[in-house]
Amino acid sequence: MKPYLLAHPETEIGTELPALVKPEVTRMQLIKFAGASGDFNPIHTVESVAQEAGLGGVIAHGMLIMGFAGQAVETWVPRAALKKFGVRFSAITRPGDSIEVRGQLSAKEETEAGTLVKIKVQAVDQKGEVKLKGTCEALLPRA
Amino acid sequence: MSTPEDKKGFTFEPFSGTVEAGKIRELMRAIGDENPLYKYEEVAKEEGFAGIPISPTFIEAVDMWNGPSFEDLMDQLDIDLKKLLHGEQEYEYLAPVHAGDTLRATTRVTDVKTKRNGMALYKLETTYHNQRGEHVMNANMMLVKTP
Numbered sequence: 556m557k558p559y560l561l562a563h564p565e566t567e568i569g570t571e572l573p574a575l576v577k578p579e580v581t582r583m584q585l586i587k588f589a590g591a592s593g594d595f596n597p598i599h600t601v602e603s604v605a606q607e608a609g610l611g612g613v614i615a616h617g618m619l620i621m622g623f624a625g626q627a628v629e630t631w632v633p634r635a636a637l638k639k640f641g642v643r644f645s646a647i648t649r650p651g652d653s654i655e656v657r658g659q660l661s662a663k664e665e666t667e668a669g670t671l672v673k674i675k676v677q678a679v680d681q682k683g684e685v686k687l688k689g690t691c692e693a694l695l696p697r698a
Numbered sequence: 699m700s701t702p703e704d705k706k707g708f709t710f711e712p713f714s715g716t717v718e719a720g721k722i723r724e725l726m727r728a729i730g731d732e733n734p735l736y737k738y739e740e741v742a743k744e745e746g747f748a749g750i751p752i753s754p755t756f757i758e759a760v761d762m763w764n765g766p767s768f769e770d771l772m773d774q775l776d777i778d779l780k781k782l783l784h785g786e787q788e789y790e791y792l793a794p795v796h797a798g799d800t801l802r803a804t805t806r807v808t809d810v811k812t813k814r815n816g817m818a819l820y821k822l823e824t825t826y827h828n829q830r831g832e833h834v835m836n837a838n839m840m841l842v843k844t845p
Contacts, residue, residue, distance in 0.1 A: 593762025
């Protein structure tokens with residue numbers, strides 16, 4: 556599948572890019588993510604520790620949600636073109652939450668090396684709560 | 699008395715880790731990302747990579763599996779695990795990183811600020827060089843210690 560901005564080079568600044576809708580986050584996913592990433596902070600996987608920490612239950616790794624955002628970014632720009640990707644975490648995610656990653660083209664500039672694009676990225680849950688906000692930059696090859 | 703600001707300039711023991719193809723697949727499966735780019739070398743080559751590349755956030759696995767453990771890291775920064783929040787994370791991609799590459803990472807505390815309410819913000823920067831000495835990535839992280 557061709558990344559959106561390669562398939563649609565005419566996309567204008569301000570345009571909303573196709574959102575990525577993820578299935579509900581599950582406890583099993585948090586266990587898999589702990590093992591894969593190596594982040595074994597027990598507040599993500601052990602209910603009793605999460606309760607003691609006053610979280611009212613296990614919470615998702617922020618980096619899992621950034622991983623969802625990274626997956627969305629790959630659908631907009633080629634992986635090889637990605638130069639920068641940064642987020643600020645603003646709310647916690649719990650099992651049962653459904654995350655949607657939205658993007659908006661915020662800048663586009665022709666340079667000698669190609670087209671430099673900036674995209675505003677946001678991950679929100681089913682209630683519209685923003686989990687993270689960030690930006691990515693990519694240098695698209697000239698068509 | 700020691701203050702969070704004392705950690706400014708602190709550099710952690712550098713570490714090295716090899717990027718494993720199976721680990722890339724494992725992380726992508728956990729995220730639920732089925733992109734064939736991270737599974738098949740032919741697809742990666744079609745997209746201009748010399749081998750299977752790492753996903754935008756994969757470098758975390760290199761850190762967590764090869765660097766100090768999470769508990770160690772917090773110990774060295776004097777942060778109580780239960781008071782820690784991950785505030786921000788940023789990656790700069792300078793050159794491709796592929797499965798099979800061995801990276802050497804150095805992490806430094808670039809800034810610490812304590813807010814009036816007692817919250818402390820730690821900025822950490824990690825630089826990554828590959829086996830050929832090429833500077834391939836930077837990671838900037840902000841950790842928040844709640845009062």
